[in-house]
């Protein structure tokens with residue numbers, strides 16, 4: 229007799245409807261899926277391939293929301309789901325008749341999560357934008373960048389993912405937890421401007437510590453300080469140095485073969501450019517590997533700057549299994565954090581094709597074969613079986 233293993237994860241039993249969007253909402257859905265939720269991504273019927281590279285573990289149903297029957301299908305799915313995540317500009321869902329008033333009225337337990345750049349109110353609420361605009365509006369972008377250069381956006385990590393996808397996930401989890409007491413759902417209004425700002429709370433709350441008294445790029449943590457910087461090694465790679473505390477700084481100086489009595493004081497701000505030059509010249513004299521041999525096992529807060537491939541194969545990360553390899557050979561980070569009893573068990577299968585599960589999902593929600601065929605014929609839904617036929 230076959231043995232079926234059912235792995236219980238933290239979010240097992242939670243059903244999520246994710247309306248397909250760009251980067252932040254897919255990340256939110258992927259986290260929920262990694263930790264056990266059943267995530268159904270609603271794709272458009274007129275698109276062939278998905279730009280969602282974070283579709284891990286999700287199912288896809290292709291539904292035309294411009295048709296009233298499509299809206300009715302979505303309402304039906306939401307009736308028996310726990311969470312809806314929507315990525316559209318303010319007002320789009322209401323225009324479709326799928327606003328929170330309608331959906332929460334029909335399913336008062338629904339967590340209705342909205343993830344936008346500027347939030348659901350305020351004069352920018354309907355404005356188009358991307359990560360760089362949101363971090364600009366959060367105040368944080370003004371702090372990022374090297375001295376005498378323009379502000380620099382650190383990829384689209386801060387607003388899309390930290391302040392957006394992750395904060396929205398946190399809101400959903402909190403709402404699910406609260407629902408166990410009240411029995412009621414609620415609306416989660418995630419603004420990426422606010423989410424990014426919140427992630428940056430330390431920056432606001434450390435204003436009186438003297439950490440940010442200088443211009444951008446001339447402070448302790450913004451590439452001003454020589455002991456919190458990256459340096460090029462002789463083989464064209466880089467080292468990251470983060471030796472802030474005096475005891476770690478002393479280890480750094482020793483490892484570099486320097487004598488601290490011959491150097492300016494660590495916290496002498498005006499000497500930082502000179503000290504940086506000294507460190508840069510010394511570090512440029514050896515390869516990254518040679519420096520790693522010197523600093524590994526020392527409390528000097530020195531690490532190699534690894535490429536994505538190198539990160540996955542670094543012994544420490546390998547020991548922890550920090551990266552996973554999917555069935556296509558793709559490498560990606562293992563879901564974090566690690567839960568001791570019910571860890572995430574991410575799918576290793578390839579991401580869903582658009583409409584790959586339309587038929588099975590509709591059947592599961594009680595639609596007959598005939599209903600499904602009619603919806604298909606009238607262009608309300610679309611199905612893609614390419615993968616299963618391969």
Ligand SMILES: CCCCCCCCCCCC[C@H](C)C(=O)SCCNC(=O)CCNC(=O)[C@H](O)C(C)(C)COP(=O)(O)OP(=O)(O)OC[C@H]1O[C@@H](n2cnc3c(N)ncnc32)[C@H](O)[C@@H]1OP(=O)(O)O
Nearest residue numbers: 250271272292293294315316317344345356357358359384
């Ligand atoms: C050459 C290009 C290649 C592209 C490759 C892509 C590579 C990925 C790159 C990722 C880059 C990520 C960047 C850096 C980011 O920052 S992503 C974050 C973007 N911002 C947000 O997500 C904030 C919230 N969303 C928004 O503000 C807006 O959705 C947006 C991003 C500005 C896009 O605006 P816009 O395209 O006008 O869309 P919206 O106003 O939201 O309206 C969506 C329309 O689509 C419709 N729709 C939706 N689903 C369906 C469906 N299943 N069936 C039929 N229709 C559907 C909606 O009804 C709505 O229609 P309508 O109201 O416009 O008539």
